[in-house]
Amino acid sequence: MGSLFTPLSWNDSGLILAGIWNTIVISVVAIVIGTILGLIIGFIRSESNKTVNLILSSLLDILRSVPLIIQLILFSTFVGAWGYPLEPFVAGSIILSLYTMAFMSEVFRSAFESVHSSMLTASRSLGLSYWQTVFYIRLPIGIRTVFPSWLGVALSVIKDSALVSVIGYMELLRTSDQLISRTQQPLEILLGVGLFYFLISYPLSLYGKHVERKMAL
């Protein structure tokens, strides 16, 4: 038999890069889809009456009050039992996108509500239609105000994407777990993983703070 424990080597760089790539891909997918869905739901929520809001918010609440790890296990097992087994990447993207949507919809609801009603009256009196007001007035102004919160949610999605490892998606953390099994060197590998997340997240969070400060002026 071959040797059981072997140290990290350059042979592993391909595997690590694939893990990094997979983390980036699933985060981007979830953020993009989650933002689009969140924008739509946020808009519906800001435009609807109390009953519709209550129904929507209690549905979204489920996504926000069950741990992501359990949502992932349940969903991927359930669709399989239902007869439509999904690849870990697909199942993970769906749940992570919905999870993102739940938080993004709050962000965008406050975006739409942040635009003062006098602006809307003004734009309507200028002859803009309802949808023109939405697209040219409310959306641009609203999005600018909530950009820092949007970035906050996006950053937490990048970090939460590590959980998709539980359903077998070979993202960075699962890759490192496999390497730890083989090398018995947890510290070096974990520190590398931590550094990667930090290098992605920290500059973005600094940028978010910078924007926030600029807007406060």
Add this chain to the structure above:
Amino acid sequence: MDYQFHWNTVFQKMPEMLEGAFVTLHVSILSMLIGIVIAVFLAIVKMNQIKPFSYISSVWIEISRNTPALFQIYMAYFGLGAFGIHLSPYVAVLSALIFVNAGYLAETFRGGFQSIPKTQYSASKSLGMTNFQSYWYIILPQMFRRIYHPMTNQFVWSILMSSLGILVGMSELSGETQRLQSLSFRTLEFFMVAAVMYYIITKFVLISASLISRRLFKGEI
């Protein structure tokens, strides 16, 4: 769908599941309480630029906010283990949650404090209040109102993230669920019940928080 649900298996294991839920509550409450104490310290040294603590505070805050919780838990468990520091799964998860809670709450506290206009402080001084009085009666109550909601969210986050205990073999709700489902291989049933239990716990926390806030702030938010 060719899956047949066997709910009896889960109901027989209900006492163990509830025990797990209790551990979940326990660890998240504790992580919140200790996290708040540390966060106050981190926020104070950072705002007053007390060196070298303010550097430690900044590093703490940035690392806790910019790395995944899963990484922090692994680090507390196997990372520290490499240095011969051996935390039990419970303590490892607890310390990781404290680490994150303190980091996030420190920023919340700092933001809350800075949102109170300085003029309030001078006004209360000009009314003849002492330093302590102006903080205790004027600044802190207003600040508390602003940080109450983010604190509730942080608590809910702690409950949800304690589920990562599953990955270091801790027997909180998720870990216990994982163990029980391995005995009978009834994955769907056990995790569905766990999901419902998490939902009830977080709803309970949110509803009590909003009831308490109504009493505390009497509608004036």
Add this chain to the structure above:
Amino acid sequence: MNLFKKLTICASLVAVLLPTVSSADKLDDVIKKGELNCGVVLDFPPMGYFDKDNKPLGFDVDYCNDLAKALGVKSNVLNLTWSDRIPSLVSGKTDVVIGSTSDTLERAKSVGFTYPYFIFKFQVFSKNKIASFDDLKGLKVGAALGTTYETEYLAYAKKHGWGKDNYTAFKSENDAFLGLFQGKIDAIITTNTNIATKLQTKEFKDFSAGPFVPNYDDVVGLIAKRSEVSWINYLNLFLIHQIRDGNMNKHYNTHFGADAPADLIQALRDNK
């Protein structure tokens, strides 16, 4: 011919044809798909592990490849942890799990087991030599979460009033070894085969294999969806052929460095 007659003929035609065009089962699916998704626990040497090029190796992996070859399809080995095994089957990610699954009657209510394909002993592994199983009292003991040896240890501890406080669960087999290696715990319970393999590494050569879990043989089978009876039939025949054609002994030799013990082969032949 009136409408009623036409309808009756149609209905009886459908009734006759339906059973013959019944949906393809798992065996057909795998052959048509041209690929066998085979789940293996890859941190459980020598049954399954990764080599330095991150390629899966091991006794179970060889079984996957043999099975795929017998079916005439490509073999796709998926890495699972102990607790991933069932979700992976239910969710259809794997067609079969060759992952040392203990065939308890409780589990057989949920998944379909084949005949046994291997028999393990559960054994104590520790830094300091442990003479008898009762010496574990007061020591910090660990095992992988959701395994039969965890259950056996906990049952033994409960019977002897040791309590659960000294027990630590790990999410995977390797995490348990890592915990032992780092000194988090004094001893772990695992299988004799895994211990024998680990003793050959420089990391674990100073550790010592201790007593067996009293009165327990861990008989393991392949698992598949319970409803896929004809698929399980095929798997059973495959296991018989592995012994008959000498593949079992060949792989045993590769991974354990000796011929398979006669009593193991006999026990498997007797389906114990």
